Amino acid sequence: EVQLVESGGGSVQPxxxxxxxxxxxxxxxxxxxxxxxxxxxxxxxxxVANIKEDGSEKYYVDSLRGRFTIFRDNAKNSLYLExxxxxxxxxxxxxxxxxxxxxxxxxxxxxxxxxMDLWGKGTTVTVSS
Amino acid sequence: xxQMTQSPSSLSASVGDRVTxxxxxxQSISGSLNWYQQKPGKAPNLLIYAAVxxxxxxxxxxxxxxxxxxxxxxxxNLQPEDFATYYCQQTHSIPRSxxxxxxxxxx
Numbered sequence: 001e002v003q004l005v006e007s008g009g010g011s012v013q014p015x016x017x018x019x020x021x022x023x024x025x026x027x028x029x030x031x032x033x034x035x036x037x038x039x040x041x042x043x044x045x046x047x048v049a050n051i052k053e054d055g056s057e058k059y060y061v062d063s064l065r066g067r068f069t070i071f072r073d074n075a076k077n078s079l080y081l082e083x084x085x086x087x088x089x090x091x092x093x094x095x096x097x098x099x100x101x102x103x104x105x106x107x108x109x110x111x112x113x114x115x116m117d118l119w120g121k122g123t124t125v126t127v128s129s
Numbered sequence: 130x131x132q133m134t135q136s137p138s139s140l141s142a143s144v145g146d147r148v149t150x151x152x153x154x155x156q157s158i159s160g161s162l163n164w165y166q167q168k169p170g171k172a173p174n175l176l177i178y179a180a181v182x183x184x185x186x187x188x189x190x191x192x193x194x195x196x197x198x199x200x201x202x203x204x205x206n207l208q209p210e211d212f213a214t215y216y217c218q219q220t221h222s223i224p225r226s227x228x229x230x231x232x233x234x235x236x
Contacts, residue, residue, distance in 0.1 A: 035225075037173075044230040045165075045173065045216050050223075061224040062130070095172055104179060106159050114220040115163045115178035122172055 002026035002118060004096050009123030016086050020123055022079040022096030027118075030054070030074040033099035035116055036081050038092040046092075049081070050099060086127045093122040131155050131219050135228030141236040147205045150231045152217035154198040161221040162200045164193060167230075168213045176215075177202065209235075 008020040022034070036048040049060045049070040058070050069082040079096050097116035104113045132155040142148045152162065160180040165173040175184045177193040180200055190205045204211055212235050217228040 045167075045218070045227040047218070047225045047227060050225075059223045100178075102179070104160070111159065111161075113161055113179040114225070115175055115184075116165075116173075117175050117178075117184065119172040119174070 004098065004118060004120035006094065006096055006120045006123035009094065009125045011126045011128065012086055013129055014086060014088055014127055016127070017082070017084045018086065018125060020081040020083070020094055020096075020125070022081075022120055024077045024079065024098075027098070029072075029077040033101070033114075034070075034072060034079045035097045035099050036070060036079075037095045037097055037116070038090075039095070039122075040089070040092045043092075048094070051079070083125070086125075088127050091125060091127045093124050095122045096120045130224055131158060131222055131226055133217055133219055133226050133228040135217055135231055137231060138229060139232045139234065141234050142207055143236045144207055144209060146207045147203065148207060148233065150202045150215055150217075150233075152200045152202075152228045154200070154219055154221075157198060158219045158221035160195055161219055162193075162195065163218045163220060164191075164202045165216045165218065166211075166213045167216065173216065204233075207233075 005023045035050040038046050051058045051070045055072050067085050072079045098118040100117045101112045101114050134153045162180045164177040167173040180195040181193045192203045194201045214230050214232045216230050
């Protein structure tokens with residue numbers, strides 16, 4: 001079955017650390033960019049970070065760069081999010097998602113369309129004293 | 130960063146209605162716009178990508194359109210299972226920002 005399963009969430013005090021994992025199965029994990037998205041309680045979706053197929057490129061939302069690190073282990077078909085110096089406002093459900101890309105052409109210029117076509121169920125992180 | 134402004138934030142409609150949700154980008158995103166549906170307690174689900182392309186398995190009552198930096202999700206003949214929250218997302222540049230969401234409720 002094609003799926004993503006997150007784990008590693010839990011309760012942590014402000015200033016603490018946590019590592020989230022996302023186990024992929026049913027598809028060729030090493031052929032896809034992967035993304036983390038989070039959702040604070042009762043709030044909207046926030047794009048957190050993504051990583052290239054081979055891990056050589058990583059991108060973050062500015063507000064989290066330096067505290068959060070995305071990485072992957074293709075031998076284990078796994079994606080990770082290392083979170084440090086956690087704050088109360090980091091409390092959220094964290095989803096991993098598969099990034100799919102297709103080529104597109106606009107005015108003769110080739111580019112790519114990206115979309116997240118497969119999501120995990122999420123793992124909950126609670127930062128509280 | 131590109132800002133995505135989604136409207137309305139909430140919407141009441143009845144089964145069988147046709148509804149429209151709009152998303153405006155703060156700059157050109159060359160059609161790199163996706164729509165997701167999220168039901169309570171569930172992960173988001175992709176509906177439309179590249180502004181107008183329906184994801185496989187998504188009912189044809191969902192459609193997307195584009196006019197410059199304005200993007201529209203239209204749901205025709207609303208069904209009970211369509212009452213959910215909808216998000217747009219631009220993937221033209223990093224960070225791949227989402228709109229604030231539109232909660233579609235039963236009237």
